[in-house]
Amino acid sequence: MSEYFKHLFTPIELGPIRLRNRIYVTPHATMFASDARDNLPGETLAYYCAERAKGGAALIGGHPMILTGRWPLRATDPRIVVGYRKLASMVHEQGGRCFIELASGGTNVGNDRGVSPFPWPSHPIHALPFTSRELSEEEIEAQVEAYGVAAKLVRESGLDGVDLHGTHGALISEFLSPVMNHRKDRWGGSLENRMRFLEEVIRRIREYVGEEIAVGMRLMGDERFDGGHRPEDAAQVARRLDGRIDWITADQGYSPQQEDWQAVPMYVESGYNLRITTPLKSVLKRTKVGVVGKYVDPTFAESLLASGQADIVAMTRALIADPELPNKAMQGRLSEIRPCIGVLQDCWGRMIRGLPISCTVNPIVSREKDWGVGTLHPAAARKKILVIGGGPAGLEFARVAAERGHKVVVYEKTRKPGGQAPIAAMLPGRENISAIVRWLVDQVRSLGVEVKYGMEVTEDEAVVQFLFEEEKPSAVVIATGSSPIRTGFQPYTMNEVDGWEEPVVCTDQDIWEGRVQAGERVIIADSLSFIEAPGLAEHLGRRGKNVEVVTPLAYTGLETNLYNHWDHLLPRLFSARVKVTPFTWVRRVRGKTVTLYNLYHDSVRQEEVDNLVLITGRRQEDSLYGVFRGMVPEVHLIGDARIGGARIGNALYDAAKLGREI
Ligand SMILES: Cc1cc2nc3c(=O)[nH]c(=O)nc-3n(C[C@H](O)[C@H](O)[C@H](O)COP(=O)(O)O)c2cc1C
Ligand code: SF4
Structure with a gap:
C-alpha cells in the first residue's frame, strides 16, 4: 500500500470484481469508435483505456454503448465482442478493470429516432427537431431485453461490468423524472412506477449474467428543473437499489439543456456534487458509492475516502490529462502530475462536434499507441537546439526534445514564461490555466533545459551573430507566438475598422x-x-x-x-x-x-x-524564421508562430510532434 494516500490505494470489491485502488474513470464518449470499420470498438479506444490502466487507474469506463438512438456503437451488435475482447485483455494486462456504459437513447440522442417515456418537446438548437414519441409496452419490453442482451455480450467480451446510464437524459433518467414522465400506466406516476423500468433492466441483466459481471449505475441526482428529480429523490431510488447493484455514482445535468453541469469548466470548484452523493452514502449499506465532479487532486480524493463520503472517486478528466496520475500519486510525485485545467476545449469540445477527443494539455490523447507511456525513444543524434520563445509551444517542445536527450536552451524575451497563457489566466475565474505553465516550467527545469528570460531575439545581425557564438545551435525552433490584429480586420466585413489608428x-x-x-x-x-x-x-x-x-x-x-x-x-x-x-x-x-x-x-x-x-484575432510572429533559414541545418516554426491564434491545445500538439521527430 502507498505510504502517501492510504485510503486511495486500498483495494475494494465491487460485486464480483476487486479493484486495486479507488480511482476510476467514468464512461465518456471518445468518438474513437470510427477508427474501425462499421464503427465497432477499435484499437484507438483499446490503447486509450489500456494507457489509463497502465497509469494505475483501477476501473476504466470505455466509450458508452447505445442501445437505441443515432449514436454509432450498438451494444447489442455481437460484432462488438472482438474489439472489446482486445480492449479487456489490454486493460487486464495492466492490472486494471474495465466496463462499458449501457445507455438507452431517450430524447438526448435524437428525437428523430428518439423515444421517451412521454412525448417530449423538440429542441431545434441541439438538432432535435421533432417531438419524441411515447414508448409502447412492446417497445419498453424490447428496451429491457436489449440491456440483457448487451450484458451477455459484455460478459462474452471479458469486460468486467456495465454502468447503467441513468442520468444526463438517458432513457432510465427520463423514466425516473417527474417532469419528463407523465405516463398514466404502470411506468409513470409514483416513484415506484417511475423506477419500474430501471428495476426491470437490472432484473433482466441479473437474469442473463447473474453475478458474473459487476453492475453499477449513474443516477440523476438533480434535474435542475422546477418539480424535477432532486437529491432527496435520488436518495430514495438508491435506498431501493441497495445491494441489488454494485455501485452508484450520482451527478446532475440534463442533456441538452444542462450539459454545463455534466462536465464542469474551471469556474466550478470540485465537490459540487457532494450535496447529492453524501445523502446516498448514508442510505446505502451494501452498494458502494462513487463520487464524480472535477476531482483532479489526489489529496482531495483521499480526504473524501478518509471521511467516509465515498467508496470510489472518479477522476475522469484528471486522467485524460494525465493517465499516470495514480502511479505518480502513489509514489508521492505530485508535482509531476500534468494538471487538467478544466477548459473542456479539446475533450468535450471535440466530442460535441463529433470529433475524436484530445486534451488541451495532453496531446497524446487518441495517439496512445504511438505516443503513449514508454514510446519516447532517445534521439538518434544528440543536437544542440535553440528555442526562441518560452510560451506553451516552446516549453513543450523543449520538454519532449530534452527527454529524448537533446541539449535545449530557451530564449524568452519577457521576464516570465508562458507567452499568452498568463494573460488567459488573468481572465476572471480562469487562474487555473497557469497550472499548465507551472507544470511545463517544472518539467523543463528538471530535465536540465536552461530558460533565459529577458532575452529578446531580434532580426538585428549583431543579435543573431551573438546567439550563434553563444549557443552554437545545430537547430533553431521559432516559437515566438502571435500578436493581436490591431486594425479590426475580420471576416464579417473583410475590412479594417475605419479610424483604428485613433488613440482611443x-x-x-x-x-x-x-x-x-x-x-x-x-x-x-x-x-x-x-x-x-x-x-x-x-x-x-x-x-x-x-x-x-x-x-x-x-x-x-x-x-x-x-x-x-x-x-x-x-x-x-x-x-x-x-x-x-x-x-x-x-x-x-x-x-x-x-x-x-x-x-x-x-x-x-x-x-x-x-x-x-x-x-x-491574432497574426503569426514568424519573421525570425526567414532570418535563421539557411544559417543552420534545421529551422522549425511551431505553435502560434506557425498557426496564428492557436489555442494552447494546438500549440502543444504542434510542439510535441516536432519534439518527437527532431
Ligand atoms: C469528452 C467527454 C465525454 C463524456 N461523455 C459521457 C457519456 O457519454 N456518458 C456519460 O455518462 N458521461 C459522459 N461524460 C461525463 C464524464 O463521465 C464525467 O461524469 C465528467 O467528465 C465529470 O467528471 P470529471 O470532472 O472527473 O471529468 C463525458 C465527459 C467528457 C469530458
Ligand atoms: S481538454 Fe481541458 S478539461 Fe478536458 S481533460 Fe484536457 S485539460 Fe481537462
Whole structure:
C-alpha cells in the first residue's frame, strides 16, 4: 500500500470484481469508435483505456454503448465482442478493470429516432427537431431485453461490468423524472412506477449474467428543473437499489439543456456534487458509492475516502490529462502530475462536434499507441537546439526534445514564461490555466533545459551573430507566438475598422499588459466570440466601468457554449452589468466618437467612449524564421508562430510532434 494516500490505494470489491485502488474513470464518449470499420470498438479506444490502466487507474469506463438512438456503437451488435475482447485483455494486462456504459437513447440522442417515456418537446438548437414519441409496452419490453442482451455480450467480451446510464437524459433518467414522465400506466406516476423500468433492466441483466459481471449505475441526482428529480429523490431510488447493484455514482445535468453541469469548466470548484452523493452514502449499506465532479487532486480524493463520503472517486478528466496520475500519486510525485485545467476545449469540445477527443494539455490523447507511456525513444543524434520563445509551444517542445536527450536552451524575451497563457489566466475565474505553465516550467527545469528570460531575439545581425557564438545551435525552433490584429480586420466585413489608428482604440492585450488604462466607458468590438471579450468585459464591469460588447454574431462567447461554459460564464457577465449588442459592428472612429451599425438593418448610433477595444484575432510572429533559414541545418516554426491564434491545445500538439521527430 502507498505510504502517501492510504485510503486511495486500498483495494475494494465491487460485486464480483476487486479493484486495486479507488480511482476510476467514468464512461465518456471518445468518438474513437470510427477508427474501425462499421464503427465497432477499435484499437484507438483499446490503447486509450489500456494507457489509463497502465497509469494505475483501477476501473476504466470505455466509450458508452447505445442501445437505441443515432449514436454509432450498438451494444447489442455481437460484432462488438472482438474489439472489446482486445480492449479487456489490454486493460487486464495492466492490472486494471474495465466496463462499458449501457445507455438507452431517450430524447438526448435524437428525437428523430428518439423515444421517451412521454412525448417530449423538440429542441431545434441541439438538432432535435421533432417531438419524441411515447414508448409502447412492446417497445419498453424490447428496451429491457436489449440491456440483457448487451450484458451477455459484455460478459462474452471479458469486460468486467456495465454502468447503467441513468442520468444526463438517458432513457432510465427520463423514466425516473417527474417532469419528463407523465405516463398514466404502470411506468409513470409514483416513484415506484417511475423506477419500474430501471428495476426491470437490472432484473433482466441479473437474469442473463447473474453475478458474473459487476453492475453499477449513474443516477440523476438533480434535474435542475422546477418539480424535477432532486437529491432527496435520488436518495430514495438508491435506498431501493441497495445491494441489488454494485455501485452508484450520482451527478446532475440534463442533456441538452444542462450539459454545463455534466462536465464542469474551471469556474466550478470540485465537490459540487457532494450535496447529492453524501445523502446516498448514508442510505446505502451494501452498494458502494462513487463520487464524480472535477476531482483532479489526489489529496482531495483521499480526504473524501478518509471521511467516509465515498467508496470510489472518479477522476475522469484528471486522467485524460494525465493517465499516470495514480502511479505518480502513489509514489508521492505530485508535482509531476500534468494538471487538467478544466477548459473542456479539446475533450468535450471535440466530442460535441463529433470529433475524436484530445486534451488541451495532453496531446497524446487518441495517439496512445504511438505516443503513449514508454514510446519516447532517445534521439538518434544528440543536437544542440535553440528555442526562441518560452510560451506553451516552446516549453513543450523543449520538454519532449530534452527527454529524448537533446541539449535545449530557451530564449524568452519577457521576464516570465508562458507567452499568452498568463494573460488567459488573468481572465476572471480562469487562474487555473497557469497550472499548465507551472507544470511545463517544472518539467523543463528538471530535465536540465536552461530558460533565459529577458532575452529578446531580434532580426538585428549583431543579435543573431551573438546567439550563434553563444549557443552554437545545430537547430533553431521559432516559437515566438502571435500578436493581436490591431486594425479590426475580420471576416464579417473583410475590412479594417475605419479610424483604428485613433488613440482611443486598443486591443485586449494592451489592457491586460497595462499599456492602456481603461476609462469609464468602454466598448469591446468582438468578432471572435470566444472567451477574450466576455473575460475582459467581466473584469472591467466588476471595476465599475460601463462596458458594452458589440459583435457581428448573435452573442459574445458563442464558442464557449461548446465547452459547457454558459451556465457558469453568463451569470458572471450579467452580474458585472455588461451589455451585449449582437449583429453590430464599428463603422468608424473619430476622436472619442464611435459609430456603430447593425449588420442586418440600417440602424446607426454614435457613442462617446474612453476605449474601443478591438478583439478580432491574432497574426503569426514568424519573421525570425526567414532570418535563421539557411544559417543552420534545421529551422522549425511551431505553435502560434506557425498557426496564428492557436489555442494552447494546438500549440502543444504542434510542439510535441516536432519534439518527437527532431
Ligand atoms: C469528452 C467527454 C465525454 C463524456 N461523455 C459521457 C457519456 O457519454 N456518458 C456519460 O455518462 N458521461 C459522459 N461524460 C461525463 C464524464 O463521465 C464525467 O461524469 C465528467 O467528465 C465529470 O467528471 P470529471 O470532472 O472527473 O471529468 C463525458 C465527459 C467528457 C469530458
Ligand atoms: S481538454 Fe481541458 S478539461 Fe478536458 S481533460 Fe484536457 S485539460 Fe481537462
